[in-house]
Amino acid sequence: MTDKFQQFADRLDSALLQGDNAAIQDILAECTSAETARLLESQPPKERLQIWALVPTSSCAKVLLALPKPLRRTLIQQTEETRLIMGLSQMQMDELADIDADLPMPVVSAMVQAMDAQRRQRYERVRDYPDNSAGGLMDVDSSALRADVSVKAALRYLRRLRQREGELPEHLDSLMVVDRDNTLLGIVPLSLLVSTEMDISIRELMSTQVTRFTPQMPASSVAQVFKDQDLLSAPVVDDEQKLIGRITVDDVIDVIQDEADKALYSQAGLNTHPDMFAPIVRSATRRALWLGINLLTAFLAAWVIGLFEAAIEKVVALAVLMPVVASMGGVAGSQTLTLVTRGLALNQVNRNNIIRLIGHEFSIGALNALLWAALVAFIALRWFGDWQLGLVFGLAMVIVLITGVVAGASIPMLLKKIGIDPALAGGVVLTTVTDVVGFFAFLGLATLFIL
Amino acid sequence: MTDKFQQFADRLDSALLQGDNAAIQDILAECTSAETARLLESQPPKERLQIWALVPTSSCAKVLLALPKPLRRTLIQQTEETRLIMGLSQMQMDELADIDADLPMPVVSAMVQAMDAQRRQRYERVRDYPDNSAGGLMDVDSSALRADVSVKAALRYLRRLRQREGELPEHLDSLMVVDRDNTLLGIVPLSLLVSTEMDISIRELMSTQVTRFTPQMPASSVAQVFKDQDLLSAPVVDDEQKLIGRITVDDVIDVIQDEADKALYSQAGLNTHPDMFAPIVRSATRRALWLGINLLTAFLAAWVIGLFEAAIEKVVALAVLMPVVASMGGVAGSQTLTLVTRGLALNQVNRNNIIRLIGHEFSIGALNALLWAALVAFIALRWFGDWQLGLVFGLAMVIVLITGVVAGASIPMLLKKIGIDPALAGGVVLTTVTDVVGFFAFLGLATLFIL
Numbered sequence: 001m002t003d004k005f006q007q008f009a010d011r012l013d014s015a016l017l018q019g020d021n022a023a024i025q026d027i028l029a030e031c032t033s034a035e036t037a038r039l040l041e042s043q044p045p046k047e048r049l050q051i052w053a054l055v056p057t058s059s060c061a062k063v064l065l066a067l068p069k070p071l072r073r074t075l076i077q078q079t080e081e082t083r084l085i086m087g088l089s090q091m092q093m094d095e096l097a098d099i100d101a102d103l104p105m106p107v108v109s110a111m112v113q114a115m116d117a118q119r120r121q122r123y124e125r126v127r128d129y130p131d132n133s134a135g136g137l138m139d140v141d142s143s144a145l146r147a148d149v150s151v152k153a154a155l156r157y158l159r160r161l162r163q164r165e166g167e168l169p170e171h172l173d174s175l176m177v178v179d180r181d182n183t184l185l186g187i188v189p190l191s192l193l194v195s196t197e198m199d200i201s202i203r204e205l206m207s208t209q210v211t212r213f214t215p216q217m218p219a220s221s222v223a224q225v226f227k228d229q230d231l232l233s234a235p236v237v238d239d240e241q242k243l244i245g246r247i248t249v250d251d252v253i254d255v256i257q258d259e260a261d262k263a264l265y266s267q268a269g270l271n272t273h274p275d276m277f278a279p280i281v282r283s284a285t286r287r288a289l290w291l292g293i294n295l296l297t298a299f300l301a302a303w304v305i306g307l308f309e310a311a312i313e314k315v316v317a318l319a320v321l322m323p324v325v326a327s328m329g330g331v332a333g334s335q336t337l338t339l340v341t342r343g344l345a346l347n348q349v350n351r352n353n354i355i356r357l358i359g360h361e362f363s364i365g366a367l368n369a370l371l372w373a374a375l376v377a378f379i380a381l382r383w384f385g386d387w388q389l390g391l392v393f394g395l396a397m398v399i400v401l402i403t404g405v406v407a408g409a410s411i412p413m414l415l416k417k418i419g420i421d422p423a424l425a426g427g428v429v430l431t432t433v434t435d436v437v438g439f440f441a442f443l444g445l446a447t448l449f450i451l
Numbered sequence: 452m453t454d455k456f457q458q459f460a461d462r463l464d465s466a467l468l469q470g471d472n473a474a475i476q477d478i479l480a481e482c483t484s485a486e487t488a489r490l491l492e493s494q495p496p497k498e499r500l501q502i503w504a505l506v507p508t509s510s511c512a513k514v515l516l517a518l519p520k521p522l523r524r525t526l527i528q529q530t531e532e533t534r535l536i537m538g539l540s541q542m543q544m545d546e547l548a549d550i551d552a553d554l555p556m557p558v559v560s561a562m563v564q565a566m567d568a569q570r571r572q573r574y575e576r577v578r579d580y581p582d583n584s585a586g587g588l589m590d591v592d593s594s595a596l597r598a599d600v601s602v603k604a605a606l607r608y609l610r611r612l613r614q615r616e617g618e619l620p621e622h623l624d625s626l627m628v629v630d631r632d633n634t635l636l637g638i639v640p641l642s643l644l645v646s647t648e649m650d651i652s653i654r655e656l657m658s659t660q661v662t663r664f665t666p667q668m669p670a671s672s673v674a675q676v677f678k679d680q681d682l683l684s685a686p687v688v689d690d691e692q693k694l695i696g697r698i699t700v701d702d703v704i705d706v707i708q709d710e711a712d713k714a715l716y717s718q719a720g721l722n723t724h725p726d727m728f729a730p731i732v733r734s735a736t737r738r739a740l741w742l743g744i745n746l747l748t749a750f751l752a753a754w755v756i757g758l759f760e761a762a763i764e765k766v767v768a769l770a771v772l773m774p775v776v777a778s779m780g781g782v783a784g785s786q787t788l789t790l791v792t793r794g795l796a797l798n799q800v801n802r803n804n805i806i807r808l809i810g811h812e813f814s815i816g817a818l819n820a821l822l823w824a825a826l827v828a829f830i831a832l833r834w835f836g837d838w839q840l841g842l843v844f845g846l847a848m849v850i851v852l853i854t855g856v857v858a859g860a861s862i863p864m865l866l867k868k869i870g871i872d873p874a875l876a877g878g879v880v881l882t883t884v885t886d887v888v889g890f891f892a893f894l895g896l897a898t899l900f901i902l
Contacts, residue, residue, distance in 0.1 A: 038797070159647065162647075228486055232700065249704075316763050323774055323886070338716060342716070343727055368735050
């Protein structure tokens with residue numbers, strides 16, 4: 001299937017080259033909205049607009065939803081309002097609420113005016129929840145059963161519901177059960193509903209041990225619970241336990257993917273959804289910020305080296321070897337940093353085990369420190385024929401490797417305490433520590449023992 | 452819910468401290484198997500064994516399945532065979548096939564001997580598929596309908612099936628439809644089955660456009676298709692389109708999480724599932740390998756510096772500033788590297804757009820290069836009062852920043868071409884390039900212009 005997507009990409013490329021719009025339309029007709037979104041992402045801006053114009057109006061809504069935010073915003077800005085209104089008119093209310101901030105005001109008002117009272121009410125209910133909350137994730141069109149009816153009556157109700165609405169909500173694996181006031185009583189898995197006697201009541205069938213979410217709950221916590229409990233869907237209730245919506249696993253998968261991507265991208269100071277073909281100035285500005293921060297820390301390290309100019313002038317081998325010390329400290333530390341940062345995000349590292357974890361990392365670091373210190377000391381001795389230099393090099397290596405792992409283990413927790421995202425800032429802080437300590441240890445020891 | 456887990460961790464910690472096994476059992480009774488697995492992961496080896504001994508035998512199977520492999524293997528080795536046999540006896544055959552390689556031979560034979568013919572056949576069918584394939588992911592207990600029966604008859608069949616088996620398979624959102632020879636004809640969503648007329652036939656109801664997988668398909672491709680098509684489950688068929696199993700979304704989520712974790716961990720040369728409290732010597736060995744590779748590249752950079760010893764001896768400021776050059780190149784490159792490596796994994800970067808992407812990155816790099824070159828040249832001029840040094844510093848910065856982004860964009864594709872995982876090796880190769888180019892450019896230019 002990976003190859004299938006590569007085939008789409010290949011065909012699209014030759015169609016673009018030949019300016020063959022009919023062929024592009026054929027390709028788009030074969031793609032799911034997620035695949036179309038990925039094809040758009042992998043193209044430069046000009047080609048994106050050309051392809052986007054050929055996406056059937058009926059697919060616009062789903063493709064826009066599948067795109068990462070920055071690209072979605074750009075495309076919306078370059079789409080005619082009439083096309084937007086037509087394309088989005090069939091959208092679910094909770095989906096509309098996800099993208100309305102990016103839509104032009106006239107489009108939003110036109111759409112709100114065209115809504116019937118029920119849809120407008122649904123829309124207004126979900127509009128104000130942030131994307132990264134349970135409220136932002138939920139669907140509001142959940143069909144619920146009453147507890148006091150029989151299975152037979154429930155099936156009749158569902159039949160009528162489908163006749164009226166055309167189809168039941170997507171990804172339905174279970175039905176919520178509510179009382180007259182819409183208070184959540186339980187859920188009934190569809191697999192139970194299709195395999196039970198007709199005269200049994202829903203109340204007897206339903207499970208009352210239901211994992212439920214409040215709309216304010218962060219999306220990342222929702223995702224964790226879905227993973228822990230292998231859920232396919234779960235109800236969202238307000239403070240009075242009234243059913244207000246339903247979260248389905250397909251939206252949770254997007255959260256899981258986003259969280260994981262964020263961990264990866266933020267290490268390099270990139271946006272959560274970096275657009276490969278974002279305008280050059282915008283990309284450059286974002287990255288410049290990161291380069292600027294790193295320049296500061298690099299100059300801090302340079303300043304430390306500057307303190308020992310006299311030593312370097314006398315023993316120039318120090319300049320040759322010092323980057324090795326700093327680099328090894330950085331590598332050792334970043335292994336620990338990755339482990340602990342991820343453990344923190346996954347709730348495996350917490351205040352109860354951090355001290356033991358630092359101790360554990362210290363032992364690993366010390367073991368590696370002894371191994372590598374002996375080796376590098378020997379290499380320096382052979383290279384420069386100076387046993388004092390070898391000794392100092394080895395000692396500095398011990399110091400920086402141990403500092404690296406201990407810093408790598410401690411920094412994420414400390415950053416989290418003061419409210420900074422460890423995934424974002426951990427690497428910079430670690431490198432600063434290992435560079436400064438590395439240069440200071442190596443050049444400082446050299447000044448003491450060699451000069 | 453995050454807080455709920457933190458509460459479990461806190462309670463567990465104080466129970467461990469007081470040696471209160473009854474309290475530990477209470478906590479474990481409240482946890483899902485995934486939560487128990489996370490609690491085990493966050494504890495050091497001794498405490499793990501103590502907790503593991505208190506996990507009810509009936510939960511052993513699910514907890515073992517939820518654990519990352521290395522820890523699972525360790526726990527199995529330290530569990531009595533009778534407890535294993537009892538704990539695993541109720542396991543699904545496809546789940547058993549996932550862990551049997553880690554079980555002691557006597558346990559496996561005891562379990563195989565206790566199986567009835569049907570279970571043994573199922574087990575043997577899935578045993579040989581690798582974990583990271585569709586065959587390794589699938590469940591084999593899929594219940595299928597015949598096309599020529601009515602909805603009413605289908606519901607009766609499901610009722611009898613549940614009475615016989617106790618419950619229907621987990622996570623059932625749709626039923627496969629097969630003919631007499633078990634050839635897959637289509638699927639029927641349960642939501643359709645509960646909302647249709649009783650006398651309609653399954654053939655009329657079923658959808659024949661079914662996404663299906665072959666058992667050999669890589670798990671990562673399966674996950675991509677699940678995401679693209681928002682699937683909850685999908686059939687696995689053999690070459691003759693005969694139904695052999697069913698993949699459900701909860702297992703796919705684990706694949707997605709694993710792939711994302713792998714991308715993160717492999718950057719730092721760690722295992723896919725690093726165990727925070729793995730035995731010290733084992734952890735140290737694994738990391739030593741990575742440190743060794745990095746030491747080689749660091750010495751390569753040192754060798755480049757060594758070529759210019761004479762220059763450094765005369766102008767010691769070169770030694771002070773050279774790490775700044777190398778570090779900025781590394782940072783600029785790693786941003787591009789992260790972007791392109793991830794894009795490659797997500798199929799957004801391919802042979803069709805890599806050249807344009809490199810061009811795009813070149814422009815971003817050039818823009819930033821000019822900005823930072825001007826600034827650092829000025830700083831060097833003010834610091835050391837030497838305009839030639841400033842000029843050389845700025846020029847070297849331009850070279851290394853542009854080299855960094857171009858290398859960051861090209862390396863992942865090149866590594867993939869020669870069959871090396873870009874997520875694993877990209878960072879090391881990039882750092883080598885930026886270090887060598889950075890030192891060479893700065894010290895080389897200095898030799899040309901200053902000396």
